Each structure stands twice: as structure tokens, then as C-alpha cells.
Amino acid sequence: MFTGLITDQGVLHSLTQGPVRRFEVRSSYPHDDLKLGASIAHNGVCLTLVEIHPDPKGSRFIVEVSPETLAVTTLGDWKVGDTINLERALKIGDELGGHIVQGHVDGVGEVVERQDQTGWIGFKVKAPAALSRFIAHKGSITVEGVSLTVNGIEGDIFDLMIIPHTAEVTTLGQLQSGMRVNLEVDVMARYAARLSQTAQT
Incomplete structure (x- = not known):
């Protein structure tokens, strides 16, 4: 669950082609503050962190995207160097400043x-x-x-x-x-x- 209020602008650092595409994103989120399996919305698409690495600017993390998601969103258009709107999942007690967003692109x-x-x-x-x-x-x-x-x-x-x-x-x-x-x-x-x-x- 998200609010639609962007908390960081990440950069696509690298991508790996394959049946499931892997995107490596650099962000200013602190490395120690991220957890494997956590959900982050990328340009409105909820994706799961499968790897996390430290980075001088904060962190680098990897998400995997299925062919279906690539087909029904703009993620298939991403290129290395592109800027990405990021939002971490809403926690209980956080302010709901935007509106209820599911991270499921329609x-x-x-x-x-x-x-x-x-x-x-x-x-x-x-x-x-x-x-x-x-x-x-x-x-x-x-x-x-x-x-x-x-x-x-x-x-x-x-x-x-x-x-x-x-x-x-x-x-x-x-x-x-x-x-x-x-x-x-x-x-x-x-x-x-x-x-x-x-x-x-």
C-alpha cells in the first residue's frame, strides 16, 4: 500500500535481460534501512527487493520484473540512466498525504x-x-x-x-x-x- 507521495528519485544503474528482467536501481535510501522482500513502488509499479547493496549515495537494490509486467506498464521502455519515482510502502501510523495507491498499474x-x-x-x-x-x-x-x-x-x-x-x-x-x-x-x-x-x- 502506498500514498502516491514520492520519497526519492532513483536512477536505473543497470539491467539484465532474460525471461525475468532484473533492474538495478541506485537510491538515496540508507542501505541499512532496506530489507530483502520489501516493496517499493517504481513509477507506480510495486516491486520486491531481491538484492540490496551499499552505495556511496545510499543504496543499490535489484528488483525482478516479469514479462507480464513489462507488457502492461512502461517498465519495458526503461534504459540505463533513466530517473525513477520511488516510494516505500506505507507503514501503520504514517501520514496518508496523497490517496490510497496499490501499486498495481491499470x-x-x-x-x-x-x-x-x-x-x-x-x-x-x-x-x-x-x-x-x-x-x-x-x-x-x-x-x-x-x-x-x-x-x-x-x-x-x-x-x-x-x-x-x-x-x-x-x-x-x-x-x-x-x-x-x-x-x-x-x-x-x-x-x-x-x-x-x-x-x-
Whole structure:
């Protein structure tokens, strides 16, 4: 369980091809503070630490990604040197500052427009058609692991506004038109849709 509030920006240090792809990520998380088997969200995808190593900047850890995950997220596009939004799993008693995020990507969207304005950045993102009914004006959505508020929606395209702080401490400031992004819809919207469907049957 996560909140969509990014706690570090890691860098993809190396990758190993194979039936299960292995990613080595450098982060500023203290080496002694990480545990094997722990979950960390990588651009919104919950992955398990299978190796942990000390690093001058904090730590290097390895996660393994299945072909299915590579196919349904943007992780298959990663290249050495890419910056990654990281969030450690929520602990009991932690502040829930964003919204409830599961780390299970629902689909991949595409940035169709970027607007750089004074003090903020606006984005238009096209979501897969199957997800549009779960996206609501002023509702929550997770983009690349970041909890955001939907400013508007028309059809399959929704609007976002990113403040300078968010652009600085996440990878969202690097997004350009044509780039793909991991999307996770609000779990509450999923439950509401399911309840509505059940009530009509």
C-alpha cells in the first residue's frame, strides 16, 4: 500500500535481460534501512527487493520484473540512466498525504499536450478507453506513481496541473508530448463502479 507521495528519485544503474528482467536501481535510501522482500513502488509499479547493496549515495537494490509486467506498464521502455519515482510502502501510523495507491498499474496513458505556464505545468493525458469511466473531475489518479488531482476530463483525455515542487521532486517535470505514463485509477472509484453495477443486476 502506498500514498502516491514520492520519497526519492532513483536512477536505473543497470539491467539484465532474460525471461525475468532484473533492474538495478541506485537510491538515496540508507542501505541499512532496506530489507530483502520489501516493496517499493517504481513509477507506480510495486516491486520486491531481491538484492540490496551499499552505495556511496545510499543504496543499490535489484528488483525482478516479469514479462507480464513489462507488457502492461512502461517498465519495458526503461534504459540505463533513466530517473525513477520511488516510494516505500506505507507503514501503520504514517501520514496518508496523497490517496490510497496499490501499486498495481491499470493501464498506460499517453501525454498528448504539455503547457508550460508561469508557476505551473499543464498536461493533457489520454487514458485507455476502459479506464475513462473511473476518472472523475477533482478525483484522484496516480500518474507514474504520483498522486494527482484531475482538473478536467473530456472523453478519454484528462487534464493535470503540476506545481514547481512536484516537477522538481518527481519525473513529471520531464514529461513531453508523446511519452507514455503508468496510470492507476482511484481504488474507491473502482469499488463505486462495481457497487453501481451490482445494484443494477
